[in-house]
Amino acid sequence: MGRAWKFGDNLNTDLITPGRYNMTTNAAELARVCFVEHRPDFAQGVHARDFVVGDRNFGCGSSRETAVIALKASGVRAVLAKSFARIFYRNCMNLGLLAIEMDTDGIADGEEVELDVESGSVRNVTRNEMHAIAIPHAMLALEREGGVVGFVKKNGFDALAGLFGK
């Protein structure tokens, strides 16, 4: 169970890790500047297994993987949004951070949320409401290995191709 940090639509990756803050290859440093200007209370207040909840087109803009690395290093359990921008979505898959498409109108900032991957549900604990979700097989398989590097190390590149529909 974790707290929902709610954001609006077209949340771009510049807002997660602004250009002048992400000149580092240190993940912990990125976690410290996550949403540094857009949501200054995030980095201090976020706890492991919290949820970042967006609206439409979450993660649009720059291809910077630092945005996903910052969220992951902050301990975020999953990003929930109505839709995702394509590079951000691929980056989440590759780094093993769950990006889950769902109607997020039923989750407000500060509410408690629980994710059950096995049964495919997100529960708004605060409102005691259940939302069914469908996570693609590839997203789950990569998350289990901590991302695509772990997956390819274990299974090889050809197995990666096999994750996707023929």
Added chain:
Amino acid sequence: MGTIAENIFSQKSGRRASAGEYVVANIDYAMAHDTTTAWAIEPFQGIAGSAGGNGRVWNSDKIVIPFDHAVPAPNVAAATMQKEIRKFAREQNLRIVQQGVCHQIMSEQIVLPGMLIVGADSHTPTQGGLGALACGVGSTDIALVFATGKLWFRVPESMRVSIEGRFPQGVYPKDAVLTLAGQIRAEGAAYRSVEFYGSAVREMSIGSRMTMANMCSEMGAKCAIVPADEKTMEYVRGRKGAESARQVHADADAHYIEEIAIEVGQMEPMIACPHDVDNVKPVREVAGRPVDQVFIGSCTNGRTEDLHVAAALLRGKMVADGMRLVVVPASQLIYDECMRDGTLSVLMQAGATVCNPGCGPCLGRHQGALADGEVCVATSNRNFQGRMGSPKSEIYLASPATAAATALAGRIADPRDTSTR
């Protein structure tokens, strides 16, 4: 049968590829720059060093690493990242090119029609201006390509955008693509390939076609393609592989998920207002708003033709009192052309600061960051809050003509109201 995207993915994956299917495709060239390469090194070593791998890149001739986001390094942090990348490049025998914006370098030196390009930068679709299929990816995806020369893709649905008519005086392709952004919004091309057709597109220079493709990134597109023609073949003539390059076109019965028609004959200069690319209005509706800085440059509009448009308006005049005009040619080639033909001199005499080729202030790292409350009119592609500096600053996106007219007036100005001698 296929759209351009379907036909290129079919060629590169060795099977008939239709929208919605997943393919593993062979990559012609992979590109990553001075920020995204830094995050690709560790995943590359993990992948290439694993069982069956020899720790080497798949083909060092097919990988290009332009340094453009913050060069020369503005601080120790950037210098340190660049040092790490140089070490990696030496070990893997990779080319680092420090001659301008990555997409401009790729278009000037590498790309051919029909190629499949991936780049660890969101504006990689710019290469679609040359009839190539080019996708932006993240650092880990580019690491996979560095190691294997392949990547998985979902074959995108395509939308067909027809742009017809002749641009009126003072109105440019940037105004047309901002019109498109205002119409279909920031998610309007998400996961799609955008194909451009129409008389206005055929008339456009390769540089303007790149402007159109570049801006489709801001509408969520996976790629954007202007079908190659004689003009494209002429542009790429002489470069490696050009003799055998083949144009890839859509078949007559290709299926499009959406068709959009834009007529430019009555179009007026357009501007994207803070803080969203789709907050597009006619320039005259916001004319008069005071502006502190004007930026002319970037992979969107930092080419010779753009600097020529600006110089025509600025020739023999001086920018407004207090105005900072920052001009960043997109590449060394452009810088050299504009130096030799006198364009840079005209701009400097009008008060411009001309910086070295690269991304310039577009992403807020150097060469013109904005303070609280400041307003910038930029020819680049993103007006996200805080993109160029303070989150309390504002960015408007417009054509080089609107930018130059604004620099002269000190306020947002319609270029049709500025006389050229």
